[in-house]
Amino acid sequence: MHQEPDFLHNLHQELRDGRRWLDRSIVLAYAAAAGLCVVAFTLMADAGFELFQRIYRWQGGWAVLLWLPAITVAAVWATRRWAPGAAGSGIPQVMVTLDPAVSEHQRSRFVSLWLSFSKMALASAGFAAGLSIGREGPSVQVAAGVMHSARRWLGPHSGISSHALLVAGGAAGIAAAFNAPLAGVVFAIEELSRKLESRSSGLIIAAIVLAGLMGVSAFGNLSYFGRIRVPSLTWNALLPGLCVALASGVLGGLFAKVMAASLTSPAERMNRWRARFPLRFAAGGALVIAVIGLVTGGATFGAGSEAVKHMLAGEADVPSFYVTLKFVATWLSAWVGVPGGIFAPSLSIGAGVGHNVATLTGSDSIAPALIAMGMAAFLAAVTQAPLTAFIIVMEMVDGHAMVLSLMASAMLASLISRMLARPLYETLAHHMASALPGPASTQDPPEPAHAPGVPQQK
Structure with a gap:
């Protein structure tokens, strides 16, 4: 027969391990910081696009024929000069860092605090230019970079891996950007991790939800596009x-x-x-x-x-x-x-x-x-x-x-x-x-995507 859990004993074991609680607090603090960074990025992107709209409304809109190429060239130059790892969406970069064959040094090419702040500034410049881009993919890289930086403060026996931090950060970016915590959890499972580590799954989900709450606190608990009126579908x-x-x-x-x-x-x-x-x-x-x-x-x-x-x-x-x-x-x-x-x-x-x-x-x-x-x-x-x-x-x-x-x-x-x-x-x-030097460059191409509804292994 299975022995029933001893509540008092288990509670005592949990409370006696102060280092574990410190590690958990560090992760949650960084999750909140990641959510706030996404909020700041949202405000920066909105301000950038508002600037573009003022340029577009000036002189009948023809000024954008000079403005858009000029700002785009400046953003491309700055990206190539100072933050090449920030180019593009941000989701593929986070997926690369989740590959076990990628070393810690190689990982820093795609996620770091420097790249997070660079991504926020350069993507906001893209909005100021008027390009057809979104901030949700970049939010994944921004939040993942912030969350991954928590690793330096964790104890050697925390049980919280870099993989878990990156998954939590990437999903937190989606949760905070869309004001949709459930979407962040599903994104972590379906697109990033394919599975969650059982030892830290609860902490990861808590971090995702906490980051999403930062967005709710800043912008209110409102759906992104409002509430649609759905008629009876026959x-x-x-x-x-x-x-x-x-x-x-x-x-x-x-x-x-x-x-x-x-x-x-x-x-x-x-x-x-x-x-x-x-x-x-x-x-x-x-x-x-x-x-x-x-x-x-x-x-x-x-x-x-x-x-x-x-x-x-x-x-x-x-x-x-x-x-x-x-x-x-x-x-x-x-x-x-x-x-x-x-x-x-x-x-x-x-x-x-x-x-x-x-x-x-x-x-x-x-x-x-x-x-x-x-x-x-x-x-x-x-x-x-x-x-x-x-x-x-x-x-x-x-x-x-x-x-x-x-x-x-x-x-x-x-x-x-x-x-x-x-x-x-x-x-x-x-x-x-x-394109990475070393073991990561010899990886086999990804397997064909699984059929809808069939679990995918990684």
């Missing part, structure tokens, strides 16, 4: 919903394929020119982004959150070709080399897909539901992390009544994407690891 919504999921799956898969090819194929002609003349390439790409923004009346500048809010409110003023041009603007923004993520732009592209399907099928009464499904589907197709995608959207629109619809659209879109492209973040992470 069988008449099946065909439009299926169209949204299929279109988002194909477009998201193509987006992931194009992104991976652009960022990992040095032999390609444009990438050879980019490597030889990085600042000229950045200026040319930024000029194209500026022209696209002017053509769309400013709709493609920035993350696209305002456009999504207007769509959900039934006040969309974006052009019918918004999806295509936002797709191109986001791809070019990532390609020029400025630190910035693709989560928020992906949500706006998916929202555009849902809005277009609602318009074409005359489904105005269920347009908010189709827009939310498009957001979940496109993000799932790009990241091939359907659970994270649908939970993020569910928490961002307070769409608990749409759980099954969001889940189904995310799963279907992710399945279609897997037929077209390899997992984007894993592909980028493997490319970064292969």
